[in-house]
Amino acid sequence: MDPSDVETVFVAGASGGTGRATLRLLSSRVQTVRALTSSPSKADDLRAAGADEVVVDDLLNPTALADALSDVDAVLSAVGSNITDVWARDEYVDGAGTINLLDEAVDAGVEAFVMESAIGVGDEPASPLAAAFDVLIQPIQRAKAEAEAAIREAPVRHTILRPGVLTNGPRTDTVSVAEPGAKLWGSVSRADVARLLVAAPVTPAAADRTLEVVAKPSFPKRSLDIDWQLPRSRGSDTITVDTPDGGTQ
Template sequence: MTTVAIIGAHGKIGRRLVRLLAQRGDKAIGVVRRTEQVGAIAELGGTGVLLDVESATVEELAEALTGADAVVFTAGAGAGSGPVRKRTVDYGGAVLAQAAASLAGVHRFVQVSGMGVDDPVDPGTGDWAAYVRAKSEADSRLRASELRWTILRPGALTDAPGSGRVRLAESTGPGSVSRDDVAALIAACLNEPASAGHQWEVRAGSTPVAQAVTEQSRTTGAAS
């Protein structure tokens, strides 16, 4: 049994991942920021831990991560949250999680980012500009770390039922992808040690998720 700590476990991808891990017999530790969310994680088969990454210290978060085999960061400030929270959650939370994982001795780290954040089309100002800057810089910090990282950059996220098939590559071109399939992709990356050191975009496609991870892990060079 693998123990996976998920930061942002009550989000739309996080909840799907908790359920998926529980169904396959792994232990999911869901780090959540509200008391009522602890119970929601338990209903999905995980163990909720109450901790807010916007106010926690690195030592507090490291304590919550101790004993895990991997950390998944899929937290986000969300739509309408404003530029300040994009910075404190999407960037600050990710950097805090990276440092806490290192402190806790958890070397495997999967981070959910966004397609095109390094070269956005007309980022403008306001929420969108803050979002792409936060995600891009958080990814850069992770790539520079000593963690065994994987960065996933999905296209437009949908709540459509997952197909179990994706297009996964360093660059896929624009497209959408189901949150079900992103959760399955995270789980597949956790199963494939060779996925460490890679950054991929993902959108809906025709390749089974696990096969896509295996093929890309073997055929593409590690991201730098």
Template structure:
């Protein structure tokens, strides 16, 4: 991809982070083609109204649907997430097996770059999530599913960027994030809008290739960060700039 052209699949496009990724890609100058994937046929019209050029209706838990979604795309931004609940104990995870299906399809299709939104609390970033929530999400199987998806992506041969955000909020983007690398690095919260901005910037930032980052907003930082890295992120679209008048509302410690 280049900063002005390419076809990007947004998987999880109806979620809180995925919607913002669609917005940012649509706001970008140039000829970026935005393909959104949803398993809900009723969401197709709203995704098109939001700016998606193409909509694929399918379920990532079905390998054929995943293959259809990645056909002819240059990059994938995967923001799939599972809502914690009793159902997660007895069913496959969109952000586990579903993401693995999407990775396999991307590898087979020769996709250039795969950006995965994971979560603090996964793998060696476990200390970044508060203990009570970590035990809950681990017990429900959400964190292990995300860990398997991360490992599968790293082993796939596809160029990747993995983002592990802290607690997600619906505040406007701050434009000021703390990026750690190495697992036990940062803790805190971050607006979905900031995560979306990093997803888009990762596509055009060579220094982000084949790396895993833990990310929180500076104003949502808890404790003293370790392993902080300075990444020269390529400029995100104007829609990602902060609106200081909006208050943060924390909803979840798990990416959606």
């Protein structure tokens, strides 16, 4: 997709930390930001964070997705389960919920689907720390793996991001991104992950790829050199330049 072709973006998991950072970044760049939440009480907060429209629905039992995905160019999924869900649920929004969203997106003709997964998901060799993380929340990781597999098989351009431990730190734009099996480990801010979620649909090198993502420590010898781009359809006469501290120029 060309950066100027993205007009409507649908953000799932919008009320989480990564989702809110994604809304803030999108709000100055695309015509319509549509946010999904399962809680009606969060609608006003999401509009304040940058959403133009808010959809209230449950991905595990969706009733409104078909209409919500109408005219959407890209779906960015930042949904995730809490560690307490390991013992409290039989199915997870990371798995069945994401697959429901994917199926509706394909039916709606969405051009790009981007998923925030997690480091340690999948069968590729992982660092000892990533492997330990995988064991700790194994049911959720399996659910994410099932969703990843469905995305790869679907007829839609996709990017799957597997970040390390998520933090609330500032955006740095200095992440290490590598193919699965590179054995990255460490942390990365939700703001940095949000930038890659937003950039993935319009970054040629990110098309149809699964990528591990960390910031600290850095892995310059293992990291891919990707020229991440950002959409720029809102205010077509000007180009917005985002800075790591969240401002614009």
